[in-house]
Every structure is written in structure tokens, then in C-alpha cells.
Amino acid sequence: MSNYDRSRTIVTTHEKGDRVPTAPAARTLDHPEPGEITLEGVLHALSDPMRLQIVRFLWPLEQDEEAPCSAIDLAITKSTTTHHFRVLREAGVIRQVYRGTAKMNALRRGDLDALFPGLLDAILTADAARRGREDRLARSPA
Amino acid sequence: MSNYDRSRTIVTTHEKGDRVPTAPAARTLDHPEPGEITLEGVLHALSDPMRLQIVRFLWPLEQDEEAPCSAIDLAITKSTTTHHFRVLREAGVIRQVYRGTAKMNALRRGDLDALFPGLLDAILTADAARRGREDRLARSPA
DNA sequence: ACGTTCATACGATAAACGACGTACTACGAT
DNA sequence: ATCGTAGTACGTCGTTTATCGTATGAACGT
Numbered sequence: 001m002s003n004y005d006r007s008r009t010i011v012t013t014h015e016k017g018d019r020v021p022t023a024p025a026a027r028t029l030d031h032p033e034p035g036e037i038t039l040e041g042v043l044h045a046l047s048d049p050m051r052l053q054i055v056r057f058l059w060p061l062e063q064d065e066e067a068p069c070s071a072i073d074l075a076i077t078k079s080t081t082t083h084h085f086r087v088l089r090e091a092g093v094i095r096q097v098y099r100g101t102a103k104m105n106a107l108r109r110g111d112l113d114a115l116f117p118g119l120l121d122a123i124l125t126a127d128a129a130r131r132g133r134e135d136r137l138a139r140s141p142a
Numbered sequence: 143m144s145n146y147d148r149s150r151t152i153v154t155t156h157e158k159g160d161r162v163p164t165a166p167a168a169r170t171l172d173h174p175e176p177g178e179i180t181l182e183g184v185l186h187a188l189s190d191p192m193r194l195q196i197v198r199f200l201w202p203l204e205q206d207e208e209a210p211c212s213a214i215d216l217a218i219t220k221s222t223t224t225h226h227f228r229v230l231r232e233a234g235v236i237r238q239v240y241r242g243t244a245k246m247n248a249l250r251r252g253d254l255d256a257l258f259p260g261l262l263d264a265i266l267t268a269d270a271a272r273r274g275r276e277d278r279l280a281r282s283p284a
Numbered sequence: 285a286c287g288t289t290c291a292t293a294c295g296a297t298a299a300a301c302g303a304c305g306t307a308c309t310a311c312g313a314t
Numbered sequence: 315a316t317c318g319t320a321g322t323a324c325g326t327c328g329t330t331t332a333t334c335g336t337a338t339g340a341a342c343g344t
Binding site: 038039040041043044046047048049052115116117118119121122123125126127129130 | 186
């Protein structure tokens with residue numbers, strides 16, 4: 001289940017002579033190959049309000065521009081945030097990479113557009129339109 | 143297939159007085175108003191393989207053309223089929239109406255296109271492309 | 285060495301989900 | 315009246331999900 005690279009974390013037992021975590025070997029994260037990305041998986045990943053909010057945040061960024069997890073203000077705890085980012089990554093929607101102490105996130109726009117042309121834009125445009133409607137409703141006299 | 147006789151459709155409300163006991167107020171089904179349809183709900187409804195298969199079946203039909211539940215051959219039992227159709231209906235993806243002993247289904251194409259322009263086509267085109275890829279892979283020499 | 289910051293792992297929990305079987309209803313035809 | 319067909323209601327079962335809290339780890343400054 002966890003794609004976290006445990007090659008080094010396992011070593012909590014400093015048994016003196018066994019694997020010592022002297023070579024951090026840059027934490028890596030598993031991402032699905034384009035061929036492993038499924039439409040159902042992507043749709044499911046985007047069917048959660050929090051995750052949609054994350055993608056909405058990432059969407060306007062330049063191609064491959066990255067943002068740390070903490071850049072997005074979600075009304076959930078940090079551990080739940082981690083969970084949602086992982087779901088998005090495992091579905092192939094975002095790419096995550098460690099940069100120092102932060103974990104940067106970027107939409108896998110190229111891969112998704114190649115696999116499902118127009119899908120991402122249709123979803124996010126639809127979402128933007130929906131939000132526009134709701135805002136207008138909220139502002140209109142009751 | 144698709145030649146359903148609509149000549150005896152609507153008339154469940156008999157003129158005579160009010161609700162005639164023989165006509166138990168024509169079973170009706172609740173559908174969300176366009177304003178109640180959410181993007182998350184639609185995405186969630188379409189993120190299941192069986193439901194995607196249902197929509198894929200309904201998609202090529204003419205505008206508002208209907209098909210009974212039984213027209214689609216799903217590898218699940220009847221009760222599970224009922225469940226999936228209900229999820230689609232409650233998400234606003236399809237419209238269901240009783241016609242005699244059958245329950246007819248149609249995509250709510252107009253409503254969906256108005257709310258989320260391009261979304262349905264993007265999803266189903268993406269799905270078709272994906273299936274094309276998989277078929278090619280399956281046929282290629284191992 | 286120490287503390288701060290960012291993010292994870294783990295464990296718990298309550299809810300939702302997908303699937304099933306059985307018993308049932310509604311409608312139309314025999 | 316009875317039967318078959320189409321679909322529902324309900325209860326169950328096992329899995330997944332979304333959320334949390336707490337403890338932990340990794341990188342960076344001081």
C-alpha cells in the first residue's frame with residue numbers, strides 16, 4: 001500500500017553494523033506509468049471535493065510548475081491532506097517530488113492530456129463554471 | 143432494439159376523478175434538478191466501471207432515446223444493477239421513467255451539457271480511446 | 285546539538301460502497 | 315385468476331474511504 005521508499009526508513013534499529021541511514025538516497029515516490037493510469041481512477045480521484053480543490057489550485061500553474069502541499073489551504077488536518085495528495089498521485093493526476101523539506105506537487109498535464117484529451121480541461125472548466133454559478137446565486141437577492 | 147413503441151406511454155393519470163385505485167399514482171422517481179447536480183457527484187457516478195459501461199451504452203443513442211435496464215448486459219446481478227442505475231439517476235446522469243413493466247433510461251445529455259459543457263463527451267471519448275488502446279495491446283503479439 | 289517546519293506512518297473509527305440473495309410488487313399477457 | 319417479466323426493498327457482508335490524533339522522520343537553521 002505505501003509507496004513510500006522504506007529502503008532507508010526501516011532502519012530504526014541502529015544495531016551497530018547493520019544498515020545505517022548514512023546515505024539518505026533521496027526519498028522517492030512511486031508514480032503510475034501512463035499506461036497504468038485508468039479513467040475510472042482519475043474520475044474517482046477527482047470526485048472528492050478536497051481533491052478537486054487541490055487540482056483546481058494546481059491547474060492554473062504553468063506547465064510543470066510546482067507547489068508545496070502547504071500552499072493550499074484545506075479545511076482538514078495535515079494527515080488527511082497527505083492522504084488526499086497520495087490518492088491523487090496514485091491515480092496519476094499529480095506528480096510529487098521531494099525538494100528539501102517540502103514536497104512539491106504538479107499536475108501531470110502532459111500525461112493526462114495524452115491519455116484523455118480534453119478531459120482535464122472539461123472537468124476544471126466545468127468546475128469553474130459551476131463555482132461561477134454558485135457565486136452569482138449567493139450574491140443575488142434572496 | 144431502440145424501436146420502443148411510445149404510443150401508449152404517458153397516460154397513467156385517468157381523467158375520472160382523482161387517483162383511480164387501479165392506477166397507484168404511477169410510480170415516480172426522484173431526479174435532481176439541474177441546480178442540484180454536482181460535478182463531484184457526476185464524477186463519482188462515472189468512476190465505477192459498471193456505471194461507466196451503462197453510460198457508454200446510453201451515450202450513442204439518439205437524443206433522449208431510451209433503453210430498458212435489461213438492454214445492457216452487465217456481469218452483475220439484478221439487484222446490483224438496480225443499485226448502479228439509481229446512483230446514476232441520483233447523480234443526475236440519467237433520467238429514468240417507468241413504461242409499463244420496464245424502466246427506461248436515457249442520458250440527461252441536455253442538462254449535463256448545459257451545466258458542464260464538454261464534460262460528458264470528454265469522458266466518453268477518453269473512455270473510447272482508452273478501450274481502443276487496450277484492444278490494440280491485447281491483440282499485439284505477447 | 286537542538287529546535288522548527290513539513291510531511292508521514294500508524295492506528296482508530298464511522299460511514300459509504302459494491303456486491304449478493306431472497307422475498308416482494310407492478311404490470312401485462314395468457 | 316394466474317403466470318411471467320422487470321425491477322425493488324431489505325438485510326448482510328466484506329472492503330474502501332475520509333477523517334482524526336499522536337508519534338515519528340527528514341531536512342534545514344541556529
